[in-house]
Amino acid sequence: MTRTLRNALLGTAFGLALAAGPAGAATIKVGVVAPFSGPFGVAGKTFREAIEVYQAQHGKTVGNDTVEFVYKDLDQANPAQSKALSQELIVKEKVSFLAGYFFTPDALAVAPLIDEANIPCVIFNAATSAITEKSPRYVRTSFTLWQNTVPLAEYMAKQGIKKAVSAVSDYGPGLDGEAAFKTTFEKHGGTVVDSIRMPLKSTDFAPFMQRIKDSGAEAVYAFLPAGPTTLAFTKAFSDTGLKAAGIKFFGPGDLTQEPDLPALGDAALGVTTSFNYSRAHDSAMNKAFVAKHKEMFGSTDTVTFSSVGAYDGVHVIYQMIKNGGGGKIDGAKAVESVKGMSWESPRGPLTIDPDSRHVTQTIYLRTVEKVDGKLENVEKEAFPKQPDYGYKVAK
Amino acid sequence: MTSVAERPDPMSDPVSRHTPPAARRDLGWIGIPLVAAVGLAAYWLLPDDLALLTRIAASALFVLSLDLVLGYGGIATLGQAAMFGTGAYAAGIVAVNWINDPFAMLAAGGIAGGGIALATGALILHARGLTLLMLTIAVGQIVQEVANKARDWTGGSDGLSGIDPAPVLGLFRFDMFGRTSYLFALAVLVAGLLVARRIMRSPFGLACRGVREDPLRISAIGGSPKSYLVALYAVAGVFAGVAGALTAVTSGIVGLDSAGFPWSAEALVMLVLGGTGRLYGAVIGTAAFMGIHHILAASDPFHWMGFIGLFLIGIVLFLPGGIASGLERLGGLLRRKEDRA
Numbered sequence: 001m002t003r004t005l006r007n008a009l010l011g012t013a014f015g016l017a018l019a020a021g022p023a024g025a026a027t028i029k030v031g032v033v034a035p036f037s038g039p040f041g042v043a044g045k046t047f048r049e050a051i052e053v054y055q056a057q058h059g060k061t062v063g064n065d066t067v068e069f070v071y072k073d074l075d076q077a078n079p080a081q082s083k084a085l086s087q088e089l090i091v092k093e094k095v096s097f098l099a100g101y102f103f104t105p106d107a108l109a110v111a112p113l114i115d116e117a118n119i120p121c122v123i124f125n126a127a128t129s130a131i132t133e134k135s136p137r138y139v140r141t142s143f144t145l146w147q148n149t150v151p152l153a154e155y156m157a158k159q160g161i162k163k164a165v166s167a168v169s170d171y172g173p174g175l176d177g178e179a180a181f182k183t184t185f186e187k188h189g190g191t192v193v194d195s196i197r198m199p200l201k202s203t204d205f206a207p208f209m210q211r212i213k214d215s216g217a218e219a220v221y222a223f224l225p226a227g228p229t230t231l232a233f234t235k236a237f238s239d240t241g242l243k244a245a246g247i248k249f250f251g252p253g254d255l256t257q258e259p260d261l262p263a264l265g266d267a268a269l270g271v272t273t274s275f276n277y278s279r280a281h282d283s284a285m286n287k288a289f290v291a292k293h294k295e296m297f298g299s300t301d302t303v304t305f306s307s308v309g310a311y312d313g314v315h316v317i318y319q320m321i322k323n324g325g326g327g328k329i330d331g332a333k334a335v336e337s338v339k340g341m342s343w344e345s346p347r348g349p350l351t352i353d354p355d356s357r358h359v360t361q362t363i364y365l366r367t368v369e370k371v372d373g374k375l376e377n378v379e380k381e382a383f384p385k386q387p388d389y390g391y392k393v394a395k
Numbered sequence: 396m397t398s399v400a401e402r403p404d405p406m407s408d409p410v411s412r413h414t415p416p417a418a419r420r421d422l423g424w425i426g427i428p429l430v431a432a433v434g435l436a437a438y439w440l441l442p443d444d445l446a447l448l449t450r451i452a453a454s455a456l457f458v459l460s461l462d463l464v465l466g467y468g469g470i471a472t473l474g475q476a477a478m479f480g481t482g483a484y485a486a487g488i489v490a491v492n493w494i495n496d497p498f499a500m501l502a503a504g505g506i507a508g509g510g511i512a513l514a515t516g517a518l519i520l521h522a523r524g525l526t527l528l529m530l531t532i533a534v535g536q537i538v539q540e541v542a543n544k545a546r547d548w549t550g551g552s553d554g555l556s557g558i559d560p561a562p563v564l565g566l567f568r569f570d571m572f573g574r575t576s577y578l579f580a581l582a583v584l585v586a587g588l589l590v591a592r593r594i595m596r597s598p599f600g601l602a603c604r605g606v607r608e609d610p611l612r613i614s615a616i617g618g619s620p621k622s623y624l625v626a627l628y629a630v631a632g633v634f635a636g637v638a639g640a641l642t643a644v645t646s647g648i649v650g651l652d653s654a655g656f657p658w659s660a661e662a663l664v665m666l667v668l669g670g671t672g673r674l675y676g677a678v679i680g681t682a683a684f685m686g687i688h689h690i691l692a693a694s695d696p697f698h699w700m701g702f703i704g705l706f707l708i709g710i711v712l713f714l715p716g717g718i719a720s721g722l723e724r725l726g727g728l729l730r731r732k733e734d735r736a
Contacts (some may be wrong), residue, residue, distance in 0.1 A: 007602070025526070036696045036697050037696070037697060037698070037699065037700050040702070041697075044697075068662075071696045071697075072692075072693075072696060073692045073696035073697070073699065075700075076648060076649055076652060076657070077552075077554075077651070077652055078652045079554045079646065079648040079649070079650040080450065080642050080648065080649075080650070080653070083446070083648065084449070084450050084646070084648045085446070087445075087446035087571060087572075087573055088443070088444065088446045088447065090571065091445070091446070091571070091572055091573070092443035092444065093445055104552070104553045105550075105552070105553055105556070105648065105650040105651075106552030107552070108553065108554055108556040108648060109646065109648040109650075111556065111649070112559070112571075112647055113571050116570070116571040117571055128553050130553070134556065134557075138452075170543070170544075171543060171551060171552040171553070172546070172551045172552040172553045175551075188648035207423035226636065236710070255699075324571075325644060349500065
């Protein structure tokens, strides 16, 4: 027993000595603020898993420096708490990067902090366009509603749809979607006959379905937060006969994100959405990503848009460390060094727009279909090089 | 709520035999200097955790406001965050549009919190028990929905950002290390405790306690229970509004969560944990809950909620009157020993 213990201790000491590596190596910490518990815990889980997959594929070191991730749980949108946690990461943990941020207010809360501390903040999700305008140290690897909606509205207009109706949840992102849809669809000659705003927490959609029916629209553009509301909306759409009446259903891909597909079930079949990532994306890189994920965590059920948001965010952070040449990170310079950077991601080609510091990416048109008995977003068309159309759009 | 039933009979309680009730409830004069001293000590001992300490100080002021309505007035509420959120938004709107002096923001928050408490209190405080509880929740939801709809003023679900408070007294800037924020928050908390203690020991405060214990008797001696409660609700609203404004000053952003139901409920948990009707119980409860939350969430960000649950169950089982009651019992035991000697 003692001998095993001694051997184990020796082994650990040896391992640590190895891990310490050559002289001059430093540990670069990245603070990740995201929901890891509570109802949105799955979002943080996708972040963490993607980070671990990236580190498993690309190693934990950049040059001589070891990259270490420090996780802070922010279980719901709470900007004051977000700022306190980020402040602690900077002051106590001495992180060189902040990352994560699922909700917009949480990301907005750190703008004064990252400017004062000169630390880059890589947003893995929070999708309101205006965020990156608030500080030059924000970089975002997710998507915005404008980015997803504009190509969708153009596609709908090209399909010959003349009259459409928008139905969105009455909160920030919903209104962003409504504005983006109306602007683009009308620019391409369509008419938005009704703009419906639904209460955020409503799960009874029958009256809204009636309004959609009465409006005489040929198609509906819908945006609701993922979860039970989306489920109820999609079900109501087919139950009230709108689906059977031939009204076409479109929306951003948040509606049919992968972790929700099993719960949506067959009601989701045929729903057409536009989004920046589908787990079923057909590329060698995505297959490698999904396979590695399966190998490490045993399942791919949670692989979704927030996974690639984090995966690519880590890539950008690695690149910033590489560009800095090791040692201390100068936040402003690090952000400067990745402006215009292009690379291939599991979701397709990405470029960081030098102006908005948001990724320019391919948006895919997908339809929910059964693949090997599992619901997947199957990509039908691709709209390459879509920037964030919402950047600096006057509200 | 339950605190009425749990309070021990004053004649048999060893603590109350030795000290008058007013002193027993807030540790006499020593409680507030103690909070200030511990607060300052924390500033020197935990210089890296000022962000957390600032949040604790601001939240303690909010829980204190809940103690005023629940612990002293016996008003069951799950909507105290309505006042907190209104105060926070008022301070934020004032700072973004007109004047960003931190004291002006606190004043705006206090006025807004007190105003909404007065208006809604006058409407809902005729109800009692569960009906009242439901109405307070409804008020909270209305405030939250108004904040969501008034996007031009509040930023809606994106939050009201860009609040940049001016240096305190023109000298101390709000830096990223949180030194100014913490000392400012601690000062406001101590001032709040002093004012709350003064109010609760005034004839008005005693009358409010009277209403909680026997409203019928207060009417019999010529008082109006409802007007006392409405006044108390408004006073507590001022405290909650100032707490909200303090959060806006120290965090620079206000989100919809600040008026949300979970925040009201969490405050109630912290108050019950610390002990109701004592003022300093609010501070102890907040510091204990948020401190433990912080330590657990830092050591295991993925499963800490379960441990918090166990901790709460433990407190409720072994210290039903809250942590403060445990301290008092301890004090009572010590004193009894002295008597015997």
